[in-house]
Amino acid sequence: MEAEEFKDQQLQLSEASPKSAEYQALLRAGPRLRLLQQVHAHLVVSGSHRSKALLTKLLTFACAAGISPSSYTFTSVIKACAELSVLRVGRGIHSHVLVSGYGSNAFVQSALVTFYSKSSDLGVARKLFDKMQDRTVVAWNSMISGYEQNGHAKEAIVLFNRMLELYVNPDSTTFVCVLAACSQLGEVRLGCWVHDCIVSNGIHVNVILGTSLINMFSRCGNVSKAREVFDSMNERNVIVWTAMISGYGMHGHGSQAMELFHQLKACGSCPNNVTFVAVLSACAHAGLVHEGRQAFASMRQEYGLLPGVEHHVAMVDLLGRAGFLNEAYQFIKGLKHGELVPPVWTAMLGACKMHKNFDLGVEVAEHLLSVEPENPGHYVMLSNIYASAGRMDRVELVRNMMIQRGIRKQVGYSTIDVKNKTYLFSMGDKTHPETNEIYEYLDELISRCKEAGYAPESESVMHELEEEEREYALRYHSEKLAIAFGLMKTNHGMTIRIIKNLRMCEDCHSAIKFISVVTSREIIIRDKLRFHHFKNGSCSCMDFW
DNA sequence: GTAGGGTTAG
Structure with a gap:
């Protein structure tokens, strides 16, 4: 159950007096399941089944009854552990699974594979997967997705090929995972193959599959193909729109991104926070300062969305990139204290470097180095700013500082x-x-x-x-x-x-x-x-x- | 009635 839903239901619960006949009945039943079921039935009939106090007591007794967990219990609990990323708890549940004899239940196994993948323990996930006797398509999907989500796109594709060799039929979730792996690697050929496969098998392109295809084509360098997929979809939600907008943004096609953004609004859909990040980024990279400003203002005014750090960063980037360094700086000055986080300053620093503002750049970089001394990017920026001003003595200084602190640049x-x-x-x-x-x-x-x-x-x-x-x-x-x-x-x-x-x-x-x-x-x-x-x-x- | 999938970005 979603948290919101849960809250809504809770709000509907009304109170009942602990002295009530129902409460007394519960006390008489005690931790005995049969009797509790009878009382529960009575609660439903009498309409008092919405009482928080009564239900709590009912549950407490029911749990104390020592009912052994089923495969349903385990899958739900394991899923919860994965979502909360509580590694230790999950491992403990795994032991319970084995003791209770559910170790070879297909549902439980898939849940465990996902759990270990989400905990970045791919080795354990793979061991479990390999030990499974009959692997359902869901099990394959869990493992393929695990690789992809942990950045091992190549392994995901290897496993997908293995699946095909064994004549296991991929389903639309498999394709979503494989397309994500293609996006990571820029694997156009496989991406196109998957697309052809979907088309020739007449697989319905739902919003999730469509989003994956749009992403794949955009990230593999073919925005017009992405647009074809977008146009061919008969159902679109805000995520589909956002993916397409960001595809355009990524390729520097700011005006197409904005056109789509206006269409999205015109057709009655509501852009969300993520949409606005994509829109602002598209504007920033196309020099559409006016449009970006308007979009930012409309967030609150038209949609009641509260701009977050990522939107502030995008605005500083939009203004700074276009050369309006003072405005970008004023924008930062207008933020609240708690909103002055490193990413905002990093965007400002990027603008200083781009437009060769030495003094402000040095000031910002030094601030960033003091708050994030472990970030190699800040050193590189500062060093570059010094270099472009011909201050080679300073370049040397920054370089030595990095060596001293054992900070290495990523290998390209x-x-x-x-x-x-x-x-x-x-x-x-x-x-x-x-x-x-x-x-x-x-x-x-x-x-x-x-x-x-x-x-x-x-x-x-x-x-x-x-x-x-x-x-x-x-x-x-x-x-x-x-x-x-x-x-x-x-x-x-x-x-x-x-x-x-x-x-x-x-x-x-x-x-x-x-x-x-x-x-x-x-x-x-x-x-x-x-x-x-x-x-x-x-x-x-x-x-x- | 249980397991697997999609959007931002620096």
């Missing part, structure tokens, strides 16, 4: 698919058998870009920790290597698609614009947050990262 990598195989490159990577050729090709490519006007930006390299990394870092960032490899291995005219785990640096962004010109290729990169479509020297993000 990029992947590219060539002839149905995925290749992974990391910065300065030399593990590929054709390393020499790739590096030579890249060097030549960069020279051609320089002739066309490309000027490497040195600031992006400054946050690297190791000396030897610095030398290679800029030129050999993973996405550049992946692109060089892709250009070498694919035919002219083919689009290059790259997936990167971090955000792109400014230098790569500028270099790739030139690469798209000198090679006449379209290059699509999905970075940690969004898509960049490079074509003829410009990027779809319009430099609004």
Whole structure:
């Protein structure tokens, strides 16, 4: 039962006097189930079954009767443990399951697999799953979903393939899980296969499956396909709309996102808090400051929604990204003390860096470092701000501070698919058998870009920790290597698609614009947050990262 | 009457 529902029911309960005949009857029955059932029947007939006091007493006695739990009891309790993420309690219940002889009940087993997955104990979940004699489709779904939700999208897909090999029929939940895994990996091919499978089998695309398809196509770089799915759905709820709006936002198509937002309102649906985050983000990345401001104001005025931290962050981002640093700062000043959380300042810092406001940037970064000294992102930002102001002494200082505190930047990598195989490159990577050729090709490519006007930006390299990394870092960032490899291995005219785990640096962004010109290729990169479509020297993000 | 699935973002 949902918490709200539960509360509603509780409110309906009225009080009854402890001295009443019903209460006395309960006391006489005591912890004996048969007698309690009789009294309960009487309570229902007499209309006093809404009394909180009577029901409490009834339940207390019923529980004290020592009735042994059934498979129904266990599944419910295990599910509750998973939702509350109470690992210890769940493990205890698991022991009870075994003792009570429900260890091989399919329902209980699936619930346990989900429980361990949600507790991030995938090893135990998998062991349980492997031990099951007859695995229902739900059991497969539990395990596939477990992998996907814990970020192991590849394992999820491996298991899905195993399921097909064993002729287990996937259902629409299976597809939802697999599509989520495809979204994580940017696996267009499998994603499209699943889509075809759904279409050719005439599987009904309900709101959940539709949302998953929209997400998959958006995150795999094909927004127009996402839109086709959206248009083909005969039932849409606010989540479907939000997914489509965010798909547009992710690709920098701010006006389409806004168009959809207006349509959503026009058709009588109510946008929710999540919708507004997606809308504000879409505006921010398309420079639609006026529209964003309006949307933010309408949250409270038209929908009675209270803006939260995420909306404040989005507003600072919207204003700051567009260059209105003072307004962004004033917006922050207008927040309550408790609302001045690090993410708000991080958005402000991003704006300072973007628009090269040295003084404010340093001030904000130092504040962030004092409250979140363990966050590597803040050091990188501060270092970059110093670097772009030519304060190399300070850059060195920040670098040393990171080393001293043992803070390491995340390692970046990029992947590219060539002839149905995925290749992974990391910065300065030399593990590929054709390393020499790739590096030579890249060097030549960069020279051609320089002739066309490309000027490497040195600031992006400054946050690297190791000396030897610095030398290679800029030129050999993973996405550049992946692109060089892709250009070498694919035919002219083919689009290059790259997936990167971090955000792109400014230098790569500028270099790739030139690469798209000198090679006449379209290059699509999905970075940690969004898509960049490079074509003829410009990027779809319009430099609004 | 029990188990599995969807939306934001930095």
